[in-house]
Amino acid sequence: xxxxxxxxxxxxxxxxxxxxxxxxxxxxxxxxxxxxxxxxxxxxxxxxxxxxxxxxxxxxxxxxxxxxxxxxxxxxxxxxxxxxxxxxxxxxxxxxxxxxxxxxxxxxxxxxxxxxxxxxxxxxxxxxxxxxxxxxxxxxxxxxxxxxxxxxxxxxxxxxxxxxxxxxxxxxxxxxxxxxxxxxxxxxxxxxxxxxxxxxxxxxxxxxxxxxxxxxxxxxxxxxxxxxx
Amino acid sequence: xxxxxxxxxxxxxxxxxxxxxxxxxxxxxxxxxxxxxxxxxxxxxxxxxxxxxxxxxxxxxxxxxxxxxxxxxxxxxxxxxxxxxxxxxxxxxxxxxxxxxxxxxxxxxxxxxxxxxxxxxxxxxxxxxxxxxxxxxxxxxxxxxxxxxxxxxxxxxxxxxxxxxxxxxxxxxxxxxxxxxxxxxxxxxxxxxxxxxxxxxxxxxxxxxxxxxxxxxxxxxxxxxxxxxxxxxxxxxxxxxxxxxx
Numbered sequence: 001x002x003x004x005x006x007x008x009x010x011x012x013x014x015x016x017x018x019x020x021x022x023x024x025x026x027x028x029x030x031x032x033x034x035x036x037x038x039x040x041x042x043x044x045x046x047x048x049x050x051x052x053x054x055x056x057x058x059x060x061x062x063x064x065x066x067x068x069x070x071x072x073x074x075x076x077x078x079x080x081x082x083x084x085x086x087x088x089x090x091x092x093x094x095x096x097x098x099x100x101x102x103x104x105x106x107x108x109x110x111x112x113x114x115x116x117x118x119x120x121x122x123x124x125x126x127x128x129x130x131x132x133x134x135x136x137x138x139x140x141x142x143x144x145x146x147x148x149x150x151x152x153x154x155x156x157x158x159x160x161x162x163x164x165x166x167x168x169x170x171x172x173x174x175x176x177x178x179x180x181x182x183x184x185x186x187x188x189x190x191x192x193x194x195x196x197x198x199x200x201x202x203x204x205x206x207x208x209x210x211x212x213x214x215x216x217x218x219x220x221x222x223x224x225x226x227x228x229x
Numbered sequence: 230x231x232x233x234x235x236x237x238x239x240x241x242x243x244x245x246x247x248x249x250x251x252x253x254x255x256x257x258x259x260x261x262x263x264x265x266x267x268x269x270x271x272x273x274x275x276x277x278x279x280x281x282x283x284x285x286x287x288x289x290x291x292x293x294x295x296x297x298x299x300x301x302x303x304x305x306x307x308x309x310x311x312x313x314x315x316x317x318x319x320x321x322x323x324x325x326x327x328x329x330x331x332x333x334x335x336x337x338x339x340x341x342x343x344x345x346x347x348x349x350x351x352x353x354x355x356x357x358x359x360x361x362x363x364x365x366x367x368x369x370x371x372x373x374x375x376x377x378x379x380x381x382x383x384x385x386x387x388x389x390x391x392x393x394x395x396x397x398x399x400x401x402x403x404x405x406x407x408x409x410x411x412x413x414x415x416x417x418x419x420x421x422x423x424x425x426x427x428x429x430x431x432x433x434x435x436x437x438x439x440x441x442x443x444x445x446x447x448x449x450x451x452x453x454x455x456x457x458x459x460x461x462x463x464x465x466x467x468x469x470x471x472x473x474x475x
Contacts (some may be wrong), residue, residue, distance in 0.1 A: 127320070129316060129318050129320035130320060130322065132283050132314075132316065132320065133314075133316060133320035133321075133322075133379070133382075134322075134333075134334075135283065135306075135309070136281055136283060136309060136312070136313075136314040136383075137309065137310070137313075137333070137334035137338060137382065137383065137386060138306045138307065138308075138309040138310040138334055138338035138339075138386070139306065139333070139334055139337055139338055140306050143337050143338075147333060147337065148322050148333075151324045152322075152323065152324055155324070
């Protein structure tokens, strides 16, 4: 290979056109699975986190201990451990979730835990005077929470929530461990079948296409919602 | 006094080991403007906040407009509509416009349809001289304007009593006048008002009665001229002397 430049050799190995064309359909189907998984995780994880934060604001002692316990548990466990526990552990009690469901559940639980903490921090950071003003006009606890406190809390939570959501959504790649055919899973099996790392490059490109817009949108949302009081 | 509109008796309030109200009796007649003065920590704000139960009294009795505020069967959210409150720090909802601030309780508590709530809200803003600021958010308003919106938010519900908790203390001196002017107009319209404030000039001109509180009790009360010029208690005299010297 005396004639080939470094770049040429790199391209031959990592950006091999024939390999890429062959495995493009697999990668694309992986993109769909990742997209599906990511959307499910984001919607259910954030909804569950918000629900827990609202429950916590009721200030019922035993319930709050329970919420804090669950939240701290899922914030400390690595998502991979949760996935493995659900996928390999639950069958022993006769529940056998698929790899897809295990990954979804695990990441949703982790996102729930982090977003609960973020929402809770947002709710508690709204000034006490806001509650007092609203309650003094006759608004109930729930009306005050929904109409006055939550809209302000959510504004404060959007930047940290966006970051956390992106980080956890990328964890969909962990699904490859439990045979989910998402991007990384497709890419690595294509890589072993073709003895060539080009599919991995396609996978990386797919992640960029999927997540870069989200990251950029997150940046935009952060500036948009940083409003002065 | 024929049936008072505010009737508080034997009010006690403990915050942990701190005994903030030590048996306060206060009756306010309809259309009366009562000024509550006293050193900081004397319990003035706590007394006010016990009247609409933002603070839960430890013991005692509070009846406002015939409603027993401490009766567990009382619908407190309904009762609070009759008691407007204005806070030192305005506490406007920053994510809403001035009109949004004023109409929220009209829609959610009084159950008015949006169009009617907005008509009433606009009228309330008109009364505080801010009809042209309806679409502004609090951040776009001066402190004095914010406080006037807060007053509009309270009076839009047509309360029977208005509580003012140091309404001008957070304002720059040049903005105080506009708020006092609104309060004066409100008084002339016949509103019953309880005002915790250090605006002695306003108290002298507008108050029917001045109540001096010290260490959780009402030490003395009377017409402004008496309290300001011939106070009975040494502590009252000392406090008034300090306030007037600044």
